[in-house]
Amino acid sequence: MAEVEIRNVKKIYEGGVEALRGVSLAIEKNEFFSLLGPSGCGKTTLLRIIAGLEQQDEGEVLIGGRNVDNVPPHKRGVGLVFQGTAIFPHMTVYDNISFGLRMRKYPRQEIRERVRNVLELMNMPFEKYAWKKSHQLSGGERQRVEIARSLVIEPKVLLLDEPLGPLDLKIRQKMQLELKRLQKKVGTTFIYVTHDQTEAFAMSDRIAVMEKGAVIQVGAPEEIYRRPLSRFVADFIGETNLIEGRVEEQNVFAADGLPLIRIAPEAADGLVGKHAYLAIRPERIYLSDSIDKENRFTGTVVDKTYMGPYAMLKVEIGNNLVLTVHVHEPEILQNLNLGDRVPVCWKASDSYLIER
Numbered sequence: 001m002a003e004v005e006i007r008n009v010k011k012i013y014e015g016g017v018e019a020l021r022g023v024s025l026a027i028e029k030n031e032f033f034s035l036l037g038p039s040g041c042g043k044t045t046l047l048r049i050i051a052g053l054e055q056q057d058e059g060e061v062l063i064g065g066r067n068v069d070n071v072p073p074h075k076r077g078v079g080l081v082f083q084g085t086a087i088f089p090h091m092t093v094y095d096n097i098s099f100g101l102r103m104r105k106y107p108r109q110e111i112r113e114r115v116r117n118v119l120e121l122m123n124m125p126f127e128k129y130a131w132k133k134s135h136q137l138s139g140g141e142r143q144r145v146e147i148a149r150s151l152v153i154e155p156k157v158l159l160l161d162e163p164l165g166p167l168d169l170k171i172r173q174k175m176q177l178e179l180k181r182l183q184k185k186v187g188t189t190f191i192y193v194t195h196d197q198t199e200a201f202a203m204s205d206r207i208a209v210m211e212k213g214a215v216i217q218v219g220a221p222e223e224i225y226r227r228p229l230s231r232f233v234a235d236f237i238g239e240t241n242l243i244e245g246r247v248e249e250q251n252v253f254a255a256d257g258l259p260l261i262r263i264a265p266e267a268a269d270g271l272v273g274k275h276a277y278l279a280i281r282p283e284r285i286y287l288s289d290s291i292d293k294e295n296r297f298t299g300t301v302v303d304k305t306y307m308g309p310y311a312m313l314k315v316e317i318g319n320n321l322v323l324t325v326h327v328h329e330p331e332i333l334q335n336l337n338l339g340d341r342v343p344v345c346w347k348a349s350d351s352y353l354i355e356r
């Protein structure tokens, strides 16, 4: 049984904005599950509906197998961490974290025990942090207190809405790893909202990619990266070269003005004779003509950009088709100039097809 089940949830706001157009999801117990999509695609709306802060127009939400549509937020067994701060700056860390427990009239001793344990979990020693005022903390520490404050009531499900948004990149990356470690340790189901694919990739067991109020693909990060099912997902998750054309045969793809392209037969299942995009990631294209790659072309370098760990080349292989190629060997780059003719190649099995 799924820990959180969303069945065909629709939401139209006043003014007619269709924020959710029939979303269905099943999120397993102990899963780190992310909702990933561009701003405005309905992530926050879905999270607020799960929390009970917003009412859907259609569909159901089940938590632990129970329909919660008539259950108020504080009785749903969910914790909430939002971007921006819900903690009180002039209260101590201890008072902030214990707030929910005091509201629920827990005994003093148990409150102290729980605050100690949850601070320990967040790698914040009780003696060092409990009596600090929250405004004396760094951004990363405040975010940890925020999470501790939600975890201390031991929710079944923790909902997090872009909680690391305001933090600097370095601290954000550190917090991503910590959050993942924490989630595995406490075993609480996490539903994490973000528009940042690297963040979703770094932490999630599974990701739901959303676009315009709909979930368009659900899967493990590797799966979503390797086999995006739509052009939108391919574009949104990293960079992809898309070549428009037609699947001629089970292993042949034809694009205007280019020699025939070899594709993996299994990729073409059900697509023979149809128009499609052939997709190939920039890191799967090589500047060589090695014979173990079925597709070998010659192109012209039209742009080169140094990116630090790699270089991004734009290579025109004909008919205005420009491929993006990532080159990881700096030696290759040094000897390349704009206008140079270069070989490019890729393996048929490294490409995939997207229906148009």
Ligand SMILES: Nc1ncnc2c1ncn2[C@@H]1O[C@H](COP(=O)(O)OP(=O)(O)O)[C@@H](O)[C@H]1O
Residues within 6 Å of the ligand: 013, 014, 015, 017, 018, 019, 037, 038, 039, 040, 041, 042, 043, 044, 045, 046
């Ligand atoms: N309270 C509201 N009233 C009217 N429209 C809203 C409200 N909240 C969100 N929306 C609209 O619903 C859509 C989805 O918003 P939201 O769920 O916040 O997206 P996300 O979190 O993915 O950025 C957007 O078009 C947004 O402008």
Ligand SMILES: [Mg+2]
Residues within 6 Å of the ligand: 043, 044, 045
């Ligand atoms: Mg949002």
